[in-house]
Amino acid sequence: MANNRRQECTAAAASNRRILLHAPLLLLLVASGSCLAGEGDPDPGGASEIAGSRGASEALPPDVQPTAASLEIARGRNALPPQAPTAIAQASDASMQLAQVPGRQPQAMPTTVVVEPEAAQPGEPAPGAQVSSSPFRLAQAADTAPPPSAPVRLAEPPASTPSNTPAPVAHAPDAPIGIAQAGNPQPPETPAQAAAAASGTPATGSAAALAHTSEPQRQPAQLAQAATTAPPNAPTQTAQASGTPMPGSPAPVTPTRSSSPAPSAPSATPNSQTPGAQLPGEPAQRSQGPDVEAPNAQAPNLRTADVPTVRNDVFGLAASGGAIKALEEAKARPDAFSAVDVAQLEELSIRQQVRGGRDKSRSMTSSDRFDGIDSALRAADDLDKRMPATPDYSPVRTALAGDRTVAYAARGDMTKAVATFETIPPDAEISIDALAAVGDAYLYLSEPAKANVVYRRALQQATAAPTDRATRGFQYGTRTRAIELREGLFWSYVDQGRAADAKQVLDDIGKSLPPAKEVRHYGPEESDFLRYYRLRAQYLIYTGHVDEGIAALEQLEQQVPFNAEVRAAHADAVSGQAHPRQAIAMYRASLTDHPDSVEMLAGLGRAALAADDYATAKYVDQTVGNVFPDSGAVRGFKRDYKAYRSPVFTTDLSYEHGNSALADNSFTSDSYVYSQPFGDNWRVFSHTYFGYAQTDSGNIKRTRTGIGGDYRHGPLTVQGEVTRSFGSDGRTGGRGSIAYALNDYWTVSAGLDTNDNSLPWKAYAAHIWGRSANVSVVYRQNDRREVKLSYGVSRYSDSNLHQEITATATQRVYTSANQLVNVSLDLGTDSNTRRDAPYFSPGRDYAAAATVMHQLTLWKKGDMSLQQRLSASGGVYNERGFGSSPLWSARLEHAWTFKHDITLSYGIEVSSHAYDGQRERSETGFLSVNLPF
Template structure:
């Protein structure tokens, strides 16, 4: 969220806008008032010539060190000139010289200055909150002093403290105090509502934050940060219809930052920069990643030493599915500014995606130690635990086929159930694996069943991931099952995969009904140029026990057609071809076949609240299937699915599917279902 770069406090404004006057009294301890030009000092102060007045005061105070009036004039002039913290320090040294009204004003002004300083960027992380803690301690001491004297607190003190609490990350206290003040008939003024809105957003209460920030914008329409905060509140409410026009309007309302090739510098307009970068990120959140990239890359070319800009561009690259490119940007941002928390969080996320937990861990641990109360750091830690922890999947599927005359390789009815479990990461690379599954299908009254238990070992490091499984079917058919698979990531776009399996679990149940099992060799390649395009190819070679050799080639394309904040539409296309070496196999085994299919998928984000969401997907497709000796037939299909995410890594999905496939020239109608629950990444 954008930081509050400017803090305006009510009492500070009063003190900055006017002069604190005093009534002169005789000098103490025998000093002669006639020797001191009080009238001249007062004229200079009345003319707001603070420096001349202060210079005159200091010159005479050097001679008349004990003069109470000069001391008082010095303190009040320091407050007028803007040195309010110094003025308060001097006041506290001799408080008896000041009236109750002057004391209240000096205390409020000094505390206000400390609050302003608490927003400044610290020289090092060890002292980043030092000023905020000092301001909080000073406020507590002042409140205790007022309470002991029975003096009512200034109205502004509670409002000012909201800003300090926000800076210290004590967001629940901000929310509680804000509600108390509002309910007691003391509405929080505009200057403190930005801090309130920020805390409410951190607490994931965007509806309340939007109300507070709308009031803040109305109270101070010139503050450049408040509309940006309001835009983020709308984004977190899923109101892209409000957020995107608001942020786009900020960009259009602010003059561009001209830059000519070869010029040493452009005409700086940081408000335009803030509006542009935040609008770009909002577009990315709203599924317009290419538009966001097009906005940020030219800015990064102009200002390559801007750490925040490099980190923002890294986030866009992650959205686009380019973790290596994103890591480069996050690393640059961290080098430019080691205090950039978002850049270091980005490093942890990208290194985890790239399976380099050994490099991510020191950054993760350092962030957690230094910023334990930061919302984004806590979220990073939850994702870290989720990725590295237990992984599990429970699934079920089945269907009923009619009118096929017994040719279907799926039988008249079929079911499948299973569970897969993986232990937490061991030494950043290894997992122990286990899975158990049961499949059965009815073929004209005869049921074919396969029930298998397997254990395995998984390895994932950098570009390589691999798995080894060993298992056995309950009935012992086919002997020991062994499967070895591996994948190699070439870069952000290309990857390769291969698998070799003896007594493969996916072999035809129709073949199994005749006591026949099959081995599999599979190779594949994937091309993923961005989040909008995915192309995959695979080649399978089956070796069945009866001597049959079957080869299958498939290509699949998934291409984004439309992207909106809550609706994605993808075009689907696939090609397939196969051949079998035996014509007399007791299972579906075309000597030659081929297919082409085109479809469209609608993915609607119906509801989302931060990490939780509900999606609906509808997929329609139709294509032509050709089989030697049986000709060509059109094959339609329909699928409808729900997806519930209860938390990161906690996803339940289920769906129904309908199709009219053709086997050996016989058309059948299939109605099926599937469901799964995933725990972990």
């Protein structure tokens, strides 16, 4: 056989028997039984044992009946499932497997089996094949099918094995066997016909003819196609059904009608565009380290191989995720690697540790979740100290700074992450993961503008063909994907109040998603659509379409009821609508299904603080502890919890000029200093009130101080203090209030004061003091709609009884990302029993006014913002005995929010009002501060 490049032999069939072969069917050689008519059959010309007429299965012995699976393979119509036995396994229990389907073939071309010797590599058996003394290769013609009258040309060794011997896949002497695969299967309407046999004994020098044609007048057409030579490292393709790849096998090569050239071997020249670990379907990447060739076809002995081979394999191993092993091999060959090379490999090993440590920290909730990152940081510090300060090491030092940035950000040390990143030269190459990590750090530190810059840079780098190659091996951990970068970019715009740009990012995410029919149900991209629709719902809430956004989240929750991110976003939205108790119930229910969800736990803590449920907030704080410093949700909760645990100073200052019926000029200051909470619910405070006024009857000054306690436990809030006023009319008194939230909608409250600070200034000038009490009921549907009804009564020391009733309704009529408009309606009435008092004391008056307030966010930077509020009101005022008159006011206010829940607001107001028929105009300036310290 070795001397014959192509050997052919024919097997004759009777005139009423035809062997029909389906061209795309892969011929299987099995060695068992009587080798067709070559042995064990006294009549070599009888082909009835080989194939039955028109598929009649009775022509076969009972032990070699074609199975249903083999018929399906022959037909080529149904793909095998991954768990189905292969055709080789189906043929191993029988001496021969024959598949025959009746019907005419559209093409009258015979199928020729060519025995083709192949040179073998010494000592290298084929994967999945047994070794014999004679190689042979099968080739099957593409797009061919024999006519009913055409004989079948077979080539096989003459020897055979006993019929009860399992058939081996193939035999070859020290060489892999390539079995050609059909590339163009027949159309579904073309019946598939196949028959194959093989011997398992060693072949002799030439193959003998098994049979002769019984119809010499017919000339058989011969068509043979040489088997395509596979690359040396390609796996052997065995027994693959037409169009149906075996599980885990590479894609089959599809031959055409013309001869196709053999696939070229991998390039042997260094190429910076050839990544060390190229993932399927991804573009070639530019390396941040050394260039690496394609892997060698055979694994060399790195201790004895030549220098180019060693460098190629070691750097390829390092870039493919085996940097630690590559470093060991490089240190063992100092003749092949310089000190800079070793430093580059050591940096890649540190990068591998950082990625692995980051994945560990993300998947764990225990206190040792940062052990891997800490170890990588120590290794990075050690390498940095050992590297000389020479230009040769600059790329290594830059890459090492990127690794430290990723590690610090994953560790939650965002300040160090930013400081390390800013040491990298602006024009240096930086990995996508490092850019994404510092972007997260900037967002964490409320620097959205800087985060926006690095996210956009990372996106440009991720969508371009050349990117950082060294992060592509799976050992380096999960790679930052473009949709994750776009989500960070989206939130960087939101934190700056740039709604239009955030919407553009959402549109870009939607355009980047594949069609729904191409979505895979595995891999990291499985949840991309869910991420996109969640962000869309959150964008609706951010831009003021709260009801639509919550409805979208509810719809998502119905489709994926156990998704933690969707449920957390839904609960966050409900909590932001002034429904903290409802949100607490949602968080608790979700934590039952996701007990390890840090975002859910942090949301529960924030809602508990809003609902004054400090026991729950304390539990959350103790649970998260210092284990999750890398979580932005935990950071937000920690910030609010720290503000709650801090002493607080608040003050309200105002100065008014005009309204001579009350005072010509007046100044008031009302300040509280609260202690740290103790017992979770208690605080003590000091209260100081100071007022000064100039009136037509003289100047008056009033000072009142008090010490009290504040108790807050869930829906109940109680405050009480003992007070003392100073001056000639000083007296000891008390003040107290109580409020109870029936639920997230209804709140009732009451208050009592034995030395009221709200009397007219001329009353104090006349040495009059008073006691007061009030009750109120508030219905708050959400943060956009509220109704309040209150009643107050005061008894002055001159026996005057003052009563007032007020009703206020507020409705938001417009909301966008940076603006909102509220409309309020205020109704009120007052009465006094003394008309001859030395202060303004109408017997009965009424007032009705409508107010429009426009709020505009002028500046936003993470947690910090500046809002401008402009209000205008107008109405009518009626005083008994003086008739009706218009009233109006205009107000401008600036409200700042700083870090650590520090707030500052100030503004001016101009108003006009009639008192006893005399119109008064006043100007007022005010300032309020809330300062946790």
